[in-house]
Amino acid sequence: MRFILKTxxxxxxxxITTLLIPHIRVTSYERTTAGTVLTFLLIxxxxxxxxxxxxGFIRVVAFPLYILTLGLVSLLVNGFLVIIVAWISTQMGxxxxxxxxxxxxxxxxxxxVLSWLIGLVxxxxxxx
Numbered sequence: 001m002r003f004i005l006k007t008x009x010x011x012x013x014x015x016i017t018t019l020l021i022p023h024i025r026v027t028s029y030e031r032t033t034a035g036t037v038l039t040f041l042l043i044x045x046x047x048x049x050x051x052x053x054x055x056g057f058i059r060v061v062a063f064p065l066y067i068l069t070l071g072l073v074s075l076l077v078n079g080f081l082v083i084i085v086a087w088i089s090t091q092m093g094x095x096x097x098x099x100x101x102x103x104x105x106x107x108x109x110x111x112x113v114l115s116w117l118i119g120l121v122x123x124x125x126x127x128x
Contacts, residue, residue: 003048005123005124008044010047011040012040012118014040014047016114017111020110021110024098024103026043043085043089046088046089047081047085050084050085055078055081062077075108076105079101079106081108082096082105086098
């Protein structure tokens with residue numbers, strides 16, 4: 001259940017990001033509403049996998065840089081991960097289109113903030 005909520009949250013954050021930033025857009029594999037929603041969900045799954053696998057490796061290797069820059073290098077790493085997601089999804093015939101690395105970094109920041117806010121809303125309440 002948690003995986004589904006996180007995936008929906010990332011897809012929603014990605015959709016809002018494409019509305020806010022014109023340099024980041026999504027090309028759907030089908031020109032229907034269902035196709036567009038499915039495309040956002042597939043990109044969110046790709047985003048989660050890339051973040052878990054490649055992002056985890058980069059964070060371990062770049063740990064000294066995280067300490068030296070007080071975590072600011074995470075902006076660059078997250079922008080790089082957005083570019084990787086765009087490349088993978090484009091290779092599949094649909095997906096995320098990012099105009100440049102700078103817009104990838106901006107998009108990563110916006111996605112992070114929005115997914116955090118959406119996560120606060122979608123998080124199941126703990127029973128007392």
